[in-house]
Amino acid sequence: MKINVNELKNHVDEEIVFSGFVDAIRDKKWVMFVILRDATGKVQMTIEKSEEANKELLDIMSELTVESTIRVTGKVLSNEAVKLGGLEIIPSKIEVTSKALPLPFDFNNLDGVNIDTRMDYKWLDMRNRRNTLIRQVESCMTEGMRRYLYENHFTEIHSPKLIGAASESGSDVFEVKYFDGVAYLAQSPQFYKQMALAGGLDRVFEVGPVFRAENSNTNRHATEFTGFDLEFAYIDSYEDVMDLEEDLLIAGLTAVKEKYGEEIKEVFNTEVVIPTKPFPRIRLKDLYQELHDRYQFDIPTEDVGDMNAEAEKLTFKLAQEKYNSEFMFVVDYAATKRPFYHMRDSEGKLQGYDLIWRGMEITSGAQREHRYDELVKNAQEKGLGKDVEFYLQFFKYGCPPHGGFGIGLDRITMLLLGLSGIKETQFLFRGPNRLTP
Numbered sequence: 177m178k179i180n181v182n183e184l185k186n187h188v189d190e191e192i193v194f195s196g197f198v199d200a201i202r203d204k205k206w207v208m209f210v211i212l213r214d215a216t217g218k219v220q221m222t223i224e225k226s227e228e229a230n231k232e233l234l235d236i237m238s239e240l241t242v243e244s245t246i247r248v249t250g251k252v253l254s255n256e257a258v259k260l261g262g263l264e265i266i267p268s269k270i271e272v273t274s275k276a277l278p279l280p281f282d283f284n285n286l287d288g289v290n291i292d293t294r295m296d297y298k299w300l301d302m303r304n305r306r307n308t309l310i311r312q313v314e315s316c317m318t319e320g321m322r323r324y325l326y327e328n329h330f331t332e333i334h335s336p337k338l339i340g341a342a343s344e345s346g347s348d349v350f351e352v353k354y355f356d357g358v359a360y361l362a363q364s365p366q367f368y369k370q371m372a373l374a375g376g377l378d379r380v381f382e383v384g385p386v387f388r389a390e391n392s393n394t395n396r397h398a399t400e401f402t403g404f405d406l407e408f409a410y411i412d413s414y415e416d417v418m419d420l421e422e423d424l425l426i427a428g429l430t431a432v433k434e435k436y437g438e439e440i441k442e443v444f445n446t447e448v449v450i451p452t453k454p455f456p457r458i459r460l461k462d463l464y465q466e467l468h469d470r471y472q473f474d475i476p477t478e479d480v481g482d483m484n485a486e487a488e489k490l491t492f493k494l495a496q497e498k499y500n501s502e503f504m505f506v507v508d509y510a511a512t513k514r515p516f517y518h519m520r521d522s523e524g525k526l527q528g529y530d531l532i533w534r535g536m537e538i539t540s541g542a543q544r545e546h547r548y549d550e551l552v553k554n555a556q557e558k559g560l561g562k563d564v565e566f567y568l569q570f571f572k573y574g575c576p577p578h579g580g581f582g583i584g585l586d587r588i589t590m591l592l593l594g595l596s597g598i599k600e601t602q603f604l605f606r607g608p609n610r611l612t613p
């Protein structure tokens with residue numbers, strides 16, 4: 177097995193095999209320094225020119241382009257003069273495992289490189305440490321949240337993405353040819369995570385793709401993104417759902433801070449802040465008032481009962497200024513603006529929320545309507561007929577009270593690292609004009 181750069185310190189004076197990219201070649205008069213790179217870091221390989229035995233190695237390296245990959249057999253030496261971790265590899269054998277053509281751009285300096293070019297060559301863009309770090313941080317955040325859920329007896333499920341009817345709003349759904357008929361791409365695992373509860377599992381979650389046919393070119397919308405969704409039973413109110421989301425995010429952010437906090441500060445100049453509980457919670461009506469009084473902002477008529485991008489930005493400002501918090505739950509949205517499966521209380525008040533973080537909505541959640549008759553009424557009010565008939569069946573044979581939420585994982589990663597947009601954040605961005613690579 178290959179030894180990684182971050183493990184070399186445990187193998188000083190040993191003969192090892194190292195494989196990686198050729199990051200740089202510094203050909204000096206008496207010595208050739210080759211910087212090698214793998215996913216864990218960089219190391220120097222030193223080839224003395226005066227040694228007769230090194231002639232073959234020098235021949236191989238002098239013909240090689242940077243970004244080629246090699247497999248080196250050699251000895252690890254400790255050498256204080258070496259800037260890269262005080263270690264060097266003295267090779268006895270070098271095999272070229274792949275040869276690189278000249279690169280279309282310098283991934284170490286992405287400043288002037290167009291985002292579309294970067295996306296076209298995503299695998300080169302990613303060789304910049306900043307971009308591999310994005311993936312590692314997202315993975316760490318997911319791991320931290322998953323661990324929290326496993327420890328709290330959640331079961332991970334995998335629901336189908338090919339479905340027979342729209343799962344959220346009918347207008348944002350992708351239709352695909354399905355043999356002689358049509359199918360749709362799931363806009364959310366919403367109906368199926370609830371079905372799992374009707375099936376007797378009382379705590380479930382899913383991390384998976386979510387498809388939205390939204391023809392919008394903003395920094396926060398993708399046509400395919402990763403949803404972190406969960407649902408749990410026997411709650412008393414949507415307050416329980418918000419409580420759990422607080423713990424979940426704290427678990428994820430703590431994992432990220434422990435493992436990558438320092439590097440994030442160094443590379444992205446951003447602090448990972450672990451929030452304290454409870455996150456502030458505000459009614460939409462009161463929020464409108466605060467935004468008006470403090471920032472002279474009034475929600476446009478078409479968005480009354482809901483939020484818009486500007487309101488989300490100012491909500492973050494308010495959260496920081498008034499509550500010293502980066503997070504803010506907003507409750508009491510208008511039922512007309514929310515899905516039919518959100519519960520309303522006896523006065524018709526919606527039992528759902530959005531969570532705003534660093535100026536953007538990252539989550540929608542709610543207590544769900546689990547009473548069959550009420551649910552049918554809500555669906556009828558929204559003019560939903562045949563499409564939701566299969567879903568309504570789940571509530572006919574006993575179903576515990578429950579609630580849950582869906583987090584946009586890409587948005588979390590973007591905000592966590594202070595990135596400029598979702599194109600830069602996603603492993604492979606999908607938008608109205610992009611389906612490749």
Ligand code: AMO
Nearest residue numbers: 364366397398401538539540541580581582583584
């Ligand atoms: P909602 O539609 O609000 O709720 O989606 C949940 C979260 O997903 C993220 N998000 C997006 N991210 C990137 N690109 C998009 N086009 C996009 N659309 C949404 C946001 C959002 O908060 N079924 C409910 C969740 C639930 O109630 O459990 C739902 O899908 O961060």
